[in-house]
Amino acid sequence: xxxxxxxxxxxxxxxxxxELSGEILTLPARSRRTPRRGIGRExxxxxxxxxxxxxxxxxxxxxxxxxxxxxxxHSRPTLAGFSLGAPYLPGFGRCGYHAPARxxxxxxxxxxxxxxxxxxxxxxxxxxxxxxxxxxxxxxxxVEAATAQIQSITEHVVTDAVLAPxxxxxxxxxxxxxxxxxxxxRGSKVKAGQLLAxxxxxxxxxxxxxxxxxxDAAAATYQTSIKATVPEDYQKAQLDLAQAKANLxxxxxxxxxxxQLFAQGAISGRDLDTSQAALVQxxxxxxxxxxxxxxxxQVSREAALHAAKGQLESARGKVQGAEAALxxxxxxxxxxxxxxxxxxxxxxxPAPGAPLITVMDTSALLAKIHLSQPQAQILRIGxxxxxxxxxxxxxxAGNITLISPALDPGSTTVEVWVRxxxxxxxxxxxxxVQISVAGHTAPKAIVVPCEAIVVASSGKPTVMVIxxxxxxxxxxxxxxxADAGQTQIVSGLNPGQQVVTTGAASLDDGTKVKxxxxxxxxxxxxxxxxxxxxxx
Numbered sequence: 001x002x003x004x005x006x007x008x009x010x011x012x013x014x015x016x017x018x019e020l021s022g023e024i025l026t027l028p029a030r031s032r033r034t035p036r037r038g039i040g041r042e043x044x045x046x047x048x049x050x051x052x053x054x055x056x057x058x059x060x061x062x063x064x065x066x067x068x069x070x071x072x073x074h075s076r077p078t079l080a081g082f083s084l085g086a087p088y089l090p091g092f093g094r095c096g097y098h099a100p101a102r103x104x105x106x107x108x109x110x111x112x113x114x115x116x117x118x119x120x121x122x123x124x125x126x127x128x129x130x131x132x133x134x135x136x137x138x139x140x141x142x143v144e145a146a147t148a149q150i151q152s153i154t155e156h157v158v159t160d161a162v163l164a165p166x167x168x169x170x171x172x173x174x175x176x177x178x179x180x181x182x183x184x185x186r187g188s189k190v191k192a193g194q195l196l197a198x199x200x201x202x203x204x205x206x207x208x209x210x211x212x213x214x215x216d217a218a219a220a221t222y223q224t225s226i227k228a229t230v231p232e233d234y235q236k237a238q239l240d241l242a243q244a245k246a247n248l249x250x251x252x253x254x255x256x257x258x259x260q261l262f263a264q265g266a267i268s269g270r271d272l273d274t275s276q277a278a279l280v281q282x283x284x285x286x287x288x289x290x291x292x293x294x295x296x297x298q299v300s301r302e303a304a305l306h307a308a309k310g311q312l313e314s315a316r317g318k319v320q321g322a323e324a325a326l327x328x329x330x331x332x333x334x335x336x337x338x339x340x341x342x343x344x345x346x347x348x349x350p351a352p353g354a355p356l357i358t359v360m361d362t363s364a365l366l367a368k369i370h371l372s373q374p375q376a377q378i379l380r381i382g383x384x385x386x387x388x389x390x391x392x393x394x395x396x397a398g399n400i401t402l403i404s405p406a407l408d409p410g411s412t413t414v415e416v417w418v419r420x421x422x423x424x425x426x427x428x429x430x431x432x433v434q435i436s437v438a439g440h441t442a443p444k445a446i447v448v449p450c451e452a453i454v455v456a457s458s459g460k461p462t463v464m465v466i467x468x469x470x471x472x473x474x475x476x477x478x479x480x481x482a483d484a485g486q487t488q489i490v491s492g493l494n495p496g497q498q499v500v501t502t503g504a505a506s507l508d509d510g511t512k513v514k515x516x517x518x519x520x521x522x523x524x525x526x527x528x529x530x531x532x533x534x535x536x
Contacts, residue, residue, distance in 0.1 A: 142516040144502040145466055146449050150495050153447055153488050155439040155481040161369045163420070163431045167335050167361035173199060174328040178349045184357070186342050190333045196357050201329035208322035211315070218315035225308030237293040244286035251279035337361035338425075365427055367398070367418040369435050376414035378439050379403060385418045388434040389427065396420060400437070442481055445488040452499045453479060453487055463493060464500035464507050466515070472500055474509040 177199035184196050254275045261267045341358035350356045367387060371379075379400060386395040402417035418435055420427065448463065454474075456462045461479050464472040477492030493499070498515070500507060507513070 140470065140512045140514040141503070141507065143472070143500045143504070143507070143513045145498045145513075145515045146452060146501050148446050148448050148489065148493050148495050148497050148499060150444055151447050152441060152443045153445045153481050153483055153486055154441040156483050157371060157375050157437045157439050159369050159371070159435055161367040161418070161433055161435050163365040163367055163427060163429050163433055165337070165360040165362050165429045166364040166366055166419070167337065169334050169337075169359045170341075170355035171196070171331055171333070171357045171359065172353055172355050173331060173350055175199065175204075175325065176349065176352060177201070177329060179344055179346050179356070180329075181346055182342065184339050184342070186339055188339045190337065190339060190359060192333060192336045194333050195330060196333055196339070196359075197331040199329040199331070201326055204322065204326040204329055208319065208326050211318040211322040215312070215315035215319045218312040222308040222312040225304055234293075237289070241286070241289035241293045244282070244289040248279070248282040248286040251275065251282040255279045331356060333357075333359050335359060335361050337363075340429075360429060362422055362425055362427070362429060365420045365422050365429060366401075367420060367433055367435050369416050369418065369437075370408065370411060370413040371416055371437075373407065373412075373414060375439060376403060376416060379416065379437060383437065385438075386436040387418065387420050388436070389431060390433070395436070398435075440481065442488055445480065446490075446493055446495055447486045447488055448493070448499050449501050450482060450485050450487045452501045452504055453477075454504050463489075464504045465493070466498040466500060466513060470512055470514060472504075472507050472509070472511050472513045 180198045180200050182197045184190060184194075190196065255272075255278075258267060258272045258275045262269060262272045337359045338361075339357060340360045341355070344350055344356060381400055381403060383400045385398040385400060387398045388395045398418045398420040400416060401419040402415075404415040407414060416437075418437070452463050453461050454463065456474070456476070460476055462474050462476050465475045466472050475492055478490040480488035480490045482488070500513065
């Protein structure tokens with residue numbers, strides 16, 4: 001129950017103390033009982049003496065102060081022209097402010113006087129507690145920091161790839177026949193041209209024998225043609241020409257002699273005509289023999305030789321075809337490598353077009369990666385590359401052997417081949433690896449750790465820069481190359497400035513911080529379920 005301090009002649013010391021302190025007196029919460037009627041004063045006092053302790057104090061901000069109405073109120077104690085209200089005591093009416101001193105009952109006066117020592121003590125405590133407290137200095141947050149440095153940084157293009165053999169041959173038979181015998185197993189190392197398996201080929205072997213016989217006959221005919229038939233015909237044509245020439249010369253001499261005899265009248269004209277007719281026949285025979293010889297020299301002899309040779313080549317072709325069909329029944333390795341697949345057993349017939357044996361050259365492996373056009377433009381054939389293989393502790397060295405001259409129409413990327421030597425065969429095709437290729441290099445770049453970069457709500461990168469006063473300020477920056485835990489700062493930060501690394505994301509702009517070692521910063525973090533020091 002809150003009451004105003006009594007201001008009357010009965011209790012001037014209590015009224016003055018209340019006015020000076022600016023406080024109000026608070027009586028304890030009573031049971032709101034009044035003295036029982038029909039009993040004497042001593043019984044009433046005894047009845048009320050069972051209540052709780054009399055006085056408590058409450059802050060002066062709730063005290064209601066009223067100005068004195070007139071000079072006639074000087075009988076009531078005032079402070080700076082103001083007077084305080086008087087408390088209302090249950091069962092005893094008001095005391096001091098509204099009632100004269102003589103109206104105060106002795107019981108009320110005794111209650112108030114008995115509470116004065118306790119009220120004074122509480123008043124002093126309240127005055128000491130109401131003094132304005134100075135705001136404590138903000139506690140510095142322990143963070144880890146790093147200094148912006150100038151150094152060279154290289155962009156590394158990191159991508160995933162799958163190792164493939166440098167050469168691979170999935171051998172499918174050209175003929176459909178059951179497998180007669182396998183000569184290798186999966187994992188066998190083979191050489192180029194080595195026999196791997198044979199198919200059933202008895203019919204093909206017979207065809208080779210038949211065609212070989214035809215070829216031999218054609219070869220004999222060819223030899224006969226070029227060594228016997230054609231020369232004999234040519235010689236006969238020469239003899240025929242010579243005989244026709246001799247006959248012509250004879251008839252010419254006969255005609256000449258008979259013309260002389262006919263001129264002398266020794267023979268008749270009929271004999272002369274007969275000799276002249278024989279001369280004409282001899283000349284015709286000579287011309288025919290000459291043409292036959294010329295044709296033998298220019299056309300017939302060459303044609304006969306070509307005809308004989310053609311028959312021989314035809315027979316040879318049939319033999320080669322039969323031998324090829326027979327060779328298809330023999331499965332040989334086109335490359336040197338390792339047999340990686342052999343799905344069938346002897347006696348089974350492979351499906352048309354299905355591979356019977358697969359051979360891979362694993363002496364070197366290829367990692368085929370796809371890069372964007374800007375990334376591929378800075379690469380050159382022979383550039384080094386780092387290959388991280390699962391299960392291998394250290395990255396392996398490789399080099400770029402192919403950069404596709406055209407973009408992939410489906411993905412609009414450039415295919416790049418990285419060659420990785422595998423002399424011991426420890427690496428296996430099909431292994432998923434990570435390829436790192438060095439790209440653009442910034443020789444003199446401002447570099448900070450990657451964990452110092454914090455993306456603001458606007459989506460822009462920022463860093464928490466530690467000022468000389470130990471206060472962290474959020475600063476927007478422009479980033480460049482990021483590699484190996486370091487990030488290039490293009491603008492927004494100067495060399496030598498300190499930035500917050502661990503804990504930067506949880507700091508507000510203007511937070512006071514102190515730089516601690518990584519171990520100290522971890523020790524000051526509260527464990528799960530443990531209260532912070534200021535909460536304890």
